[in-house]
Amino acid sequence: MHPNLSFEQAPPISVPYRFFLAAPWFGVLAGVLLAWAGGDALGSRWTPEALALTHLIAAGFMLQAMSGAMFQFIPVAVGGNVWRSLLVANVVQPLLLLGALLLVAGFLFSAPVLLRAAVPALLLGVGIVVTAVLFALWRTPATGMTLWTMRIAVAGLAVTVLLGSLLAEALARGLPLPLIELTNIHLAWGLGGWALMLVAAVSYFVVPMFQLTHPYPLWFARGFGPALLLAVTAWSVLWFVGDAPYARGVGLPLALLCAGFAAMTLWLQFTRRRKVDDATSLNFRVAMLALFAFGVSVAAIVAFPELADDPRATVWLGMLAFPGVFVSTISGMMYKIAPFLNWLHLQRLGAPISAVPNMKKMISADAMTAQFRLHVLALLLLLASVWLPSLVRAAGIMFAGSCVWLGWNLISAVNSYRRFRDQIRANVLRC
Amino acid sequence: MSTTQPLFQHHKHCDEIFADAEAACANGDWVAGATAFADFAGQLETHFKSEEEVLFPAFESATGMVSGPTEVMRGEHRQMRELLAQMKQALDERDGDGFGGTAETLLIMMQQHNMKEENILYPMCDNALGASDVGATIAQRLAGA
Numbered sequence: 001m002h003p004n005l006s007f008e009q010a011p012p013i014s015v016p017y018r019f020f021l022a023a024p025w026f027g028v029l030a031g032v033l034l035a036w037a038g039g040d041a042l043g044s045r046w047t048p049e050a051l052a053l054t055h056l057i058a059a060g061f062m063l064q065a066m067s068g069a070m071f072q073f074i075p076v077a078v079g080g081n082v083w084r085s086l087l088v089a090n091v092v093q094p095l096l097l098l099g100a101l102l103l104v105a106g107f108l109f110s111a112p113v114l115l116r117a118a119v120p121a122l123l124l125g126v127g128i129v130v131t132a133v134l135f136a137l138w139r140t141p142a143t144g145m146t147l148w149t150m151r152i153a154v155a156g157l158a159v160t161v162l163l164g165s166l167l168a169e170a171l172a173r174g175l176p177l178p179l180i181e182l183t184n185i186h187l188a189w190g191l192g193g194w195a196l197m198l199v200a201a202v203s204y205f206v207v208p209m210f211q212l213t214h215p216y217p218l219w220f221a222r223g224f225g226p227a228l229l230l231a232v233t234a235w236s237v238l239w240f241v242g243d244a245p246y247a248r249g250v251g252l253p254l255a256l257l258c259a260g261f262a263a264m265t266l267w268l269q270f271t272r273r274r275k276v277d278d279a280t281s282l283n284f285r286v287a288m289l290a291l292f293a294f295g296v297s298v299a300a301i302v303a304f305p306e307l308a309d310d311p312r313a314t315v316w317l318g319m320l321a322f323p324g325v326f327v328s329t330i331s332g333m334m335y336k337i338a339p340f341l342n343w344l345h346l347q348r349l350g351a352p353i354s355a356v357p358n359m360k361k362m363i364s365a366d367a368m369t370a371q372f373r374l375h376v377l378a379l380l381l382l383l384a385s386v387w388l389p390s391l392v393r394a395a396g397i398m399f400a401g402s403c404v405w406l407g408w409n410l411i412s413a414v415n416s417y418r419r420f421r422d423q424i425r426a427n428v429l430r431c
Numbered sequence: 432m433s434t435t436q437p438l439f440q441h442h443k444h445c446d447e448i449f450a451d452a453e454a455a456c457a458n459g460d461w462v463a464g465a466t467a468f469a470d471f472a473g474q475l476e477t478h479f480k481s482e483e484e485v486l487f488p489a490f491e492s493a494t495g496m497v498s499g500p501t502e503v504m505r506g507e508h509r510q511m512r513e514l515l516a517q518m519k520q521a522l523d524e525r526d527g528d529g530f531g532g533t534a535e536t537l538l539i540m541m542q543q544h545n546m547k548e549e550n551i552l553y554p555m556c557d558n559a560l561g562a563s564d565v566g567a568t569i570a571q572r573l574a575g576a
Contacts, residue, residue, distance in 0.1 A: 275450060276457050340539055358532030358533045
């Protein structure tokens with residue numbers, strides 16, 4: 001049988017779910033940390049709290065959710081087969097959890113020993129994920145831009161973590177390395193080469209599918225990933241050779257690419273055939289608005305460099321990118337993937353389709369929409385708190401609350417799966 | 432025009448009437464919803480039958496692949512027919528949640544199915560059936576629906 005024609009290779013349901021269930025709680029920790037630290041936490045991108053917050057979202061929330069999504073997405077979307085996915089997940093997830101927590105604690109308490117302990121855990125965990133996933137992505141007979149863009153994204157993850165490990169070692173041991181330049185390169189690979197690249201790869205597939213939009217134009221899908229890779233590479237080379245003014249200049253094409261991707265996705269959504277909105281489409285829209293604002297803000301900083309004199313300008317960019325673009329996108333995706341996963345695995349139990357509860361019975365639609373509203377409120381407060389430190393604590397509490405609710409909604413999806421599975425098994429036995 | 436081009440275009444047409452039926456029922460307009468749904472279910476059935484009665488047998492006899500991808504597609508048609516029956520029942524009972532939930536499930540099932548056909552099976556069929564009149568027969572069937 002052609003590897004692409006059936007879901008048989010989809011991993012056991014526990015593989016993606018373990019990552020999805022863990023992700024929101026890093027967001028809760030980030031919110032609690034912000035509420036506890038208060039106004040000074042967001043004074044610049046270099047405060048221990050800001051570094052800890054960034055990595056709670058990037059190495060915690062995002063890395064967990066995106067790893068889990070790749071395990072599920074690769075077999076279904078590009079027909080790849082992740083080798084022994086259950087074993088890989090069993091090994092990788094504890095390493096990633098441990099690595100992220102050690103890293104965050106290392107930043108927060110300025111503890112070199114914790115930073116150095118985080119490095120092997122993250123290198124090993126991410127190393128295994130990247131190897132397993134790249135192997136699957138290379139062996140699949142499928143073609144297309146989703147596949148190519150995913151390959152670039154996974155390579156981008158490897159570069160991000162290698163650079164991050166080097167930075168952590170340099171920081172912990174006081175190595176004489178250009179920390180600011182390396183950090184700028186590390187974050188361009190993390191945000192652009194890995195995270196946005198993966199969002200683009202997945203969007204080419206799921207935006208038309210979930211929302212019945214037109215497909216991304218071929219020229220766009222063919223050009224965006226390579227152009228982003230080129231811009232991130234140019235940015236890295238220029239920072240590396242120490243040519244800061246030119247490197248900042250590369251910020252302009254990067255900004256245009258971000259705003260361009262956001263504008264294209266918003267246009268496709270605006271002209272979509274499906275008229276019904278749900279928590280997924282709403283989250284995607286907020287994410288794309290945040291990405292557009294991110295692109296415009298970067299362009300403004302390139303055009304008026306004096307804007308960057310205020311260290312809060314970079315914190316503003318981080319707030320747009322992390323909770324704005326990626327937490328929103330990931331929440332929206334998980335709200336679609338979890339119910340479909342439930343349905344997919346339940347209908348394999350041997351009962352007639354009519355006995356399998358539909359996707360909307362897995363998580364309450366009202367709970368998802370209400371959580372989405374709280375997330376938007378938290379995001380607005382977080383953005384405002386960059387400039388109004390008195391709002392920081394409230395924003396932290398609101399964000400923590402929103403992530404608790406997200407975590408709870410995903411737990412309720414697992415509970416629905418268990419309940420329906422037991423019902424179906426009991427009925428099948430009775431027949 | 433390739434053999435499967437009419438089926439490819441018909442997928443988009445089915446998407447559009449699906450969206451009409453879903454939107455009408457979500458807004459509580461059951462009369463318009465019933466009309467759009469009947470149209471959608473009819474078009475989908477014609478689509479399935481064109482594949483099962485014309486395309487798949489032609490592909491199977493040209494390639495000898497009887498229990499391969501066509502069998503997987505037939506299985507998915509069966510699942511989608513069951514979901515359509517559930518939607519019809521929900522529509523008759525004016526059960527908005529039931530209709531919307533099953534529509535959501537069918538949509539994802541259908542989109543993944545279409546992608547498998549468009550990216551894999553149709554190109555295989557175009558290769559195997561390039562010189563035949565299968566495409567014209569399918570176009571006629573779909574046009575008459």
